[in-house]
Amino acid sequence: MNSGLCLRVLILVALTVPIRAAQPAPVTFTLTVPDGPTSTLSGSSVSLLCEVSPLFNAEPLEVRWYRSSNFHSPALLYKDHKIQEAPVDPQYRGRVSLTGGLERGNVSLRLERVTQEDRGEYICQVTSDQWYEKASVFLTVNVTGSEPVLSVAEGRGGGGQVNVTCSSVGWSPQPKLTWRNKDGTEIRNGQEVLNTSDPQGLVSVSSWLLYAPSYSNWLSCTVSLSEEAKREGRILPHIYTAPTAVPGVSKEAFIVTLVLLVLFLVIGALCSVILCKRRGSMWSSSQKSRNRSETKNLIEGAENTVPKPTEQMVTGKEVNLAGKVIG
Structure with missing residues (x-):
């Protein structure tokens, strides 16, 4: 008796799941996307999240991912139950796909081999026979710059201080530069930081600090976007002081x-x-x-x-x- 009841329940579940998945699209719907920008490292892969709400089977719908000024040449176009070969922006050909789960309302875009040119706004647009909705997803591409170059010059005004300089190039977005002593304590006073951008949008950062040299105290300069994307350089300022000075x-x-x-x-x-x-x-x-x-x-x-x-x-x-x- 119990085994027969369990079998009926399993059959009922197996029948109702496809029916629910095959439910037609509602007359109106909205799209759910992340509140803030989506970040990734240059050269990696990233998913730009987008879902229909309420959740329903989006396989019969048209899904278009495009840049804000390039509607007619999208990064990806899903239509008539398949991804279309044209019209598509050539720079995305072979690098984009849907993450899967259209039957569950997931219309997210997967982008491979991300470059600096891929950063910016992407628009997710979903269209049915009766309704369409669109939402924006912002992609930031983090580029880790060069190793910091440190140098020492004679400090103006005497006082036994030297001018320590730290510089690094090729970052995106703007990085954070931090000075620390040998104990790991951040040095906040007496430093200046300058940021400049090149035509490609990559940021160069430089900073200088007045410091009293010592034979045991080294300085570190760290340039970072996050804990995973950072560069560090160290220097012993006393090595560069003039030993022959009178x-x-x-x-x-x-x-x-x-x-x-x-x-x-x-x-x-x-x-x-x-x-x-x-x-x-x-x-x-x-x-x-x-x-x-x-x-x-x-x-x-x-x-x-x-x-x-x-x-x-x-x-x-x-x-x-x-x-x-x-x-």
Whole structure:
């Protein structure tokens, strides 16, 4: 008895669900869309939500998704129970579809491979034989920009402070820039932030901060759209301070003094080389003169030691050239 009753209930449910799904569209209806904009990252996929209300089978209806100024060339056109190939905006061909669930009143649009050009207003329009309704969905495309570039320059006015700069490009929409110390505490005072946009709508952000350098305290600059889309750079400001700076001496005077010192050393080295060459030349000439004098003296001494050919000594007596003994 109980099994038979359960079977009847199951059959009744199976019969009533298709009947409810196949209910005709009411004379009037509205569309339900998100209150705020829909955000996604560049290169990802996104669903633009749109449902008929009250919920009913929307398969017999016409569903048109288009940009606000492009009604006749929509991103997607569903008509006669199928998605039409034309007319469709070429930039969306192969990238759009309905998420499914038309029989439940879900007419949401699925957009693949989102680009920066896809951002903006989309209009969801649903038309029956007796009624039509439309609603707007706004799409924002988040583009994560470049890694922050940090640099340090000498701070004006002295006081031991340096000017730390952070810049990053290629963001959409406008990002948030945050300075933090090594403890993670946000630095709110003494900073300036500047945002500019290029023709493509991408935002460049830059900021500068006066900071007292330290050998252990680093700074971080974070540029972000959300916790998932952010870039961070860090720097140790003390590395960039001038270690050769002399207290009380201006940077220009120090550079001039350094240049003059180098010039003096170069001139001194050249003078030393020239003096050494001159001394070497004088020593060489003196040595040559001395060698000539010594050679001459040696020759003269040798001539004085050789006996004259007109005189010979024979057993202690003088003999002339004829061999006669004199005396």
